[in-house]
Amino acid sequence: MPQHTDSFSLSNVDQPTRNVEIEFNGVSKSWGENHVLRDLNLSVTAGEKVSIIGPSGSGKTTILRVLMTLETPDVGVVSVGGDILWDVKAGVKPKETKKMRATRRKVGMVFQQFNLFPHMTALQNVIEAPIHVLGLPKKEAEERAVELLGLVGLKNHMSHMPHQLSGGQQQRVAIARALAMRPRVMLFDEPTSALDPELIGEVLGVIRQLATTTDMTMLMVTHEMRFAQDISDRVLMFDKGAVIEQGPPDQIFASPEHERTRRFLSMMLDR
Template identity: 60%
Template sequence: MTDPIIKFDKVVKRFDTFTVINELDFEVQPGEKVTIIGPSGSGKSTVLRILMTLEPISEGVVYVDGDTLWHEKAGDGSLKPAGEAHLRKMREKMGMVFQQFNLFPHMTVRRNLTEAPTQVLGVSKAEAKERADDLLEMVGLTDQADKYPHQLSGGQQQRVGIARALAMRPKIMLFDEPTSALDPELVGEVLGVIRRLAEEHDLTMLLVTHEMNFARQISDRVCFFDRGKVLEQDKPEVLFTDPKEERTREFLKAVLEGN
């Protein structure tokens, strides 16, 4: 068994007096495709926001790619809160696709993809453009490279968002309900891109979604979150057809009957 690329060790996240992540132990192996499902408020998206350093943790330790995320080692070997330089270095290991597309409205599609690699990674403009054009081809948007975000459909904007995250060459891709802001007829085109990523690339992927059939198709493992913990996890064919926990059965019955 290889070392996990993501590890949460007794992680707690509180907002004032409300505990949204409750002593979470959770691991993801390199190259694994893991989907997190669960009711609203169960902590699903907070896990991704912690990994992207958007939400600090209250207790515990998070490890990413063999290094502590929210801590760094002090001179005596103990852990101290991480400084901004450490957080920035760790952030580069991950790409995130949000519910909202978050594209730069004043930049063309291509420049949305080249800006961070040149400014953050120091990639040459020529290499960044070549990388951007390859990624736009992958997500089926070569002919949209010189347009601006407002000229695209929601599905096209989200595909640009995926390409932009990939342009940073992350080891880990995080997807936070990437289709929830889309009209129903546009969902399929975004899920198709994510499915292709899962099938053709050796990326570690962590996905929060309400698309249960999609989770069943692309996941190596599905984790059911409830009250800030993993209540149950298994291969999708097991968890979706024969869940052990009554709470999981209730949730799946409600969600699948609602679709």
Template identity: 65%
Template structure:
């Protein structure tokens, strides 16, 4: 479902991703762990085309994301091509990024109507189903400022799912929440992980959550995957010294 093939990303003289290769199979849940600055969030930003790689290619569901073939050559993708591939990807950010002037229901229906072309009735029906899924069925007519941070993040999750993505990206989705609100958001994401076939790529410092939802853990350091495997092994018997150091600091 996702393939990074020798991807390099630099910011000035700093190489954030260094000839990175990894893939995620359809329906799998992969969590990226590692110290700050190791390249984890850059991967999500590349998948959302908020950034473009300096070298290498990225594929989603068999289609190149930031490149396309023209006349037998590989060239930077046009906006139309990138937009079509990006439709398969949803993302939940650290900050909720809800439209403050729109009620909750419209926050969720806006993109499906304008990007996917759904009519209002179908979009609203889907939005109400998703709000029920995240435990906010009674908040359709509320404005974001009338919700707690945890409730706003659950609306953001529903908004991402409304686009029917094949891939869901989660970027430290609880880092902006007060501690007492974290559990509710993580419970919603656990339910999604366990009851849908959406491919998930997660960046988190919530190691118990990573253990619960992940099929595979990728440990990053200095822009490379230094160790990968099922959570039971990574958390119990890590092989790399850098992984052991990192986990001893966060567990």
């Protein structure tokens, strides 16, 4: 795993202290008879690191996609940093507004697939959104990108094209790209699932560093149970579109109360 010695500060991100950063109120989402979110009520405190675990198809990723405005709830209210992201009445499709787009920019996401622009270098991939979305001058965007690529251990790979990078390196570029937007909230959707086993550790190392050295709010959907236990303030067990159990990692992993949680963890930890 690379050594990350470069400093990184989120001092220019306005992070409220101990306030609710993410809130879902009565959020539901279905595709036909498949209820992926069932009347979800969930609050995440500013700076909290939350892991979401549970079987495939239980609705975990849908939470993240709603926060990224990639999915529209059928009903419910979602807020980020005190600002409304979604306020959906049943049967009424909301319109995208300037306020919604501004709230959405508080959120960054790292997907399972790296989704880098194949014709751009690592540096160019990281500066693209700050220049064209945030309107940052090119020099300032490049300075920010150099700092972030150093943070993820890729200072010597800035001029490499994606095909010249390993999967783990590409995912670290994707993390730097998301951080370049200075989000208040970082979402990780099974960020190691597309990696070969020997590359998983380098990506988890970067996420661990972010979890332990920054005050960003972080939500991570993961099947890396030991990692979730190690870095989380709280773990949510998701099943059939609902949070069936939540609590500190020591409680969830050592003495889960729900039978479904016990069966799931027994299967995952015995692999």
